[in-house]
Amino acid sequence: MxxxxxxxxxxxxxxxxxxxxxxxxxxxxxxxxxxxxxxxxxxxxxxxxxxxxxxxxxxxxxxxxxxxxxxxxxxxxxxxxxxxxxxxxxxxxxxxxxxxxxxxxxxxxxxxxxxxxxxxxxxxxxxxxxxxxxxxxxxxxxxxxxxxxxxxxxxxxxxxxxxxxxxxxxxxxxxxxxxxxxxxxxxxxxxxxxxxxxxxIIDKAAYNEVPDNDTLEIVLAELHELIGMQDIKKNVEDLTNFLKVQKMREEKGLKTVNNSLHAVFMGPPGTGKTTVARLLGRIYKHLGYLENGHLVETDRAGMVAGYVGQTALKADEVIKSAKGGVLFIDEAYSLTSGGLNDFGNEAIEILLKRMEDHRGEMVVVVAGYPDEMEIFIQSNPGLQSRFNRYFEFDHFAVNSLMEIFKLYVKKADFVLTEDAEAKLMEILERVHEKRHRGFGNARTMRNLFEKIIERQANRIVSVVPVTEELLKTLTEEDIPEILKTVKEIVVFEDEEDIEEK
Known part of the structure; x- marks a missing residue:
């Protein structure tokens, strides 16, 4: 051997x-x-x-x-x-x-x-x-x-x-x-x-797992920490209490209401729709309504293919990956925007069938602009019968936009001077006043923050010596010119909104 x-x-x-x-x-x-x-x-x-x-x-x-x-x-x-x-x-x-x-x-x-x-x-x-x-x-x-x-x-x-x-x-x-x-x-x-x-990983989709050691108390605490969104937070809290009581009645052998958890989120971009959908999935899990509570986020590109027979496979893959959790379809109305020969209608039929096949095993949340979502839901009797819970998201107020911006500042380990904050507030007030329905809210704050820290980098790159305070501080000089910035934000997002139509 x-x-x-x-x-x-x-x-x-x-x-x-x-x-x-x-x-x-x-x-x-x-x-x-x-x-x-x-x-x-x-x-x-x-x-x-x-x-x-x-x-x-x-x-x-x-x-x-x-x-x-x-x-x-x-x-x-x-x-x-x-x-x-x-x-x-x-x-x-x-x-x-x-x-x-x-x-x-x-x-x-x-x-x-x-x-x-x-x-x-x-x-x-x-x-x-x-x-x-x-x-x-x-x-x-x-x-x-x-x-x-x-x-x-x-x-x-x-x-x-x-x-x-x-x-x-x-x-x-x-x-x-x-x-x-x-x-x-x-x-x-x-x-x-x-x-x-x-x-x-899912093609054209994002998969979000429930955090380890998660609890209902942790989820509700995160809900209350969200900036603004008072009506939405109240709606979620009311729904949570209702579902808790339904479970109590079920445990006592009492009759319960056959309540659908599928929902329509109506509102402009950047107003927290995906965040709330993720929280709902975790809440449903902790209350015993969903097995896993994960969120699968997708849109038309994730469900519709360009060839005969491919849409059914593509949509099925995304939908089945959401079994046990929440399927979040952003700009869902775009599934019906392609005309009679469009494959989006095939994706809707697959969605409705799977919602029936996996009844009680997953929750579907469709989201988008209010007017388009109303037309979308009314376009198909199957959609009308399955979606009866509506959440209305609105643009953030100016103070909330500032809080969101400051949150980006804090998380990235920066500090905003008083002069910088005053100049930024004037930009936000003007942008808020001129906003249109496609205004990006939190997304716009993120883009503006990234632009500001780039300006700060250009300002300090040649400064000697480099101190921690210098690296962290955002000054009035780092905030871009007010009128030009307002115009860029409003015009850019208006053009983006037109393209979506």
Missing amino acids: KKENGHVATPVSAEYIEMLSGESRKAYETCLILDRDKDFAAAVPSMVDEQSGNIQYKPQHILLHDIVNIFNRFSVLRPDQHAIPVKAKLILIYLYEQMQGKDLSEMYGISRLNDMIHSPRFEENISIIRKTSFFAPVKEMKDEFILPAILLKIRSEYFQPVASLLTRLASLIAKADNRISKKDSELLKEISEKANSPKI
């Missing part, structure tokens, strides 16, 4: 190989099932690097990518490849062969298998597998486990089994030499967390 780590290698036992064979077969059978899953096939392209061409990746390729990822992570802790336990290498080879439909324990006897895994050719094959690019993920997912991420994204029943499989394989690799170091333990924990709580 060949030596391993300076000692005569112990043969791999029949029990170990049988266990590995069982894990491999389950993994392969799962991949075969996923290979026939249309939802899975539709979700894969959003995870693929555009530079990889039109390769059709199978679940087997993606699983191998994740397994090699795990193996390589542990290998970093043992830079010398010959120091990696043969039992760990066997896991890599066994899964590789199984994903091609070959079970090594059926092909070879125990004795021959042991001879094979201690041969030089075996080491060469390990190197080849480790260097093979089985799957080319998008940049955001380079360090993630792709298969569980896709399965969670489509809310597949196979998510947890696959996440558990990767965790078990990682444990086997870590313990292959019958000992586990502190670094091994730390890496195992990291892999388990990544596999069981994978990062989610």
Whole structure:
């Protein structure tokens, strides 16, 4: 028998190989099932690097990518490849062969298998597998486990089994030499967390998870800390109290009101619609109305494709990713703005069907300008019947705009002088007076803040010596000229509003 780590290698036992064979077969059978899953096939392209061409990746390729990822992570802790336990290498080879439909324990006897895994050719094959690019993920997912991420994204029943499989394989690799170091333990924990709580990305959509250790009290505290929006905060608080009482009645066996949680958010941009939708998702979770409470934010681009048959797949992917949480569709009225032959109407039909299929499992919030949203809801009887809760968001008052600006200042570790604040207030008052319905509110404050800190940087870049006070202070000189700034904001946002029409 060949030596391993300076000692005569112990043969791999029949029990170990049988266990590995069982894990491999389950993994392969799962991949075969996923290979026939249309939802899975539709979700894969959003995870693929555009530079990889039109390769059709199978679940087997993606699983191998994740397994090699795990193996390589542990290998970093043992830079010398010959120091990696043969039992760990066997896991890599066994899964590789199984994903091609070959079970090594059926092909070879125990004795021959042991001879094979201690041969030089075996080491060469390990190197080849480790260097093979089985799957080319998008940049955001380079360090993630792709298969569980896709399965969670489509809310597949196979998510947890696959996440558990990767965790078990990682444990086997870590313990292959019958000992586990502190670094091994730390890496195992990291892999388990990544596999069981994978990062989610959705084409043309944003996925927002509920924070760890979140509670209803924390959410309501964040709600009350929002600047302005008194009516909205009162509406959310009233809804929360109503839902609390409904749960109490349900627990006592009393009748409850069949209340729809789907909502219409009507208001101009930058008034906190997405923020409130995110808070609602967390509230619904803590009250027991949603399983996860996450928010999936999208718009027309995230739901509508340009070719026949593609919109259904695209819309379905986004909608299913919101199962257990909130689907937030911004500028929802744009789904009906393309005329009779537009694919937006197909997306609406898919949305209505999924709202029925997953009734009680997700909440849909549609948002946009008030007039357009009223027309949108009235355009389809299905929309009218499902949306009966309306929230009206308004432009922020001048004082609220200043509070929002100061919040950006504080978070970025700057300080505003009194003269700078006075000049800024005059800009805000004039902008507020001349505002139109497309005024960006908080978004405009962010853009203005970024412009001001650029001006500050230009002012101090050549000043010597540089002090902390100099770096932090925004002076009257950093605030742009009043009339010119007002004109730029009003004209720019007015043109943007016209383009949206």
